[in-house]
Amino acid sequence: MIDEPMGQVPVTDTVGTQPGDQPATPRTPRIVEDVRRSVASTVDAQKDKAVTVVHRLAGAVGRAADELHQHDETLGEYARSASDGLRRWADDLGRKGSADVARDVSDFARRRPAIFVGGAFLLGLGLARFLRSRGDAQPSSGRPRADYARAGIDA
DSSP: OOOSOTTOOOOOTTTTOOTTOOOOOTTHHHHHHHHHHHHHHHHHHHHHHHHHHHHHHHHHHHHHHHHHHHHOHHHHHHHHHHHHHHHHHHHHHHHSOHHHHHHHHHHHHHHOHHHHHHHHHHHHHHHHHHHHHHHHTSOOOSSOOHHHHHHTOOO
């Protein structure tokens, strides 16, 4: 019989392992750290690209604000405010590291889950549309695409 008191599980170094599993080696923490650094580097590179895109967008909104201001002062001021806000947000994003960005996204998702999920959905739709438009930009041979031709549909 087992000498353990009822309801207690003996603690061993094999808890959670399956037969044949190899124990963690001293290399495991180094591999995890290498992956963490690689992910952080990729996130930082993508963050830098996003900062560039947002600065360009802010510039475009600023130019539109200048034109709008000539026709409608109030609307021009709103557009200028949006442009300034985009610039500030891009500058703030540029100063943050990948861990800070991840924490900010996580905090926002907790505070405003509906907006976060809705934004992710809209971002996905925009990305899908962008990718589809890039695929359609290839020159057409004048023939129906093969997937439509097989279904008997003219493209």
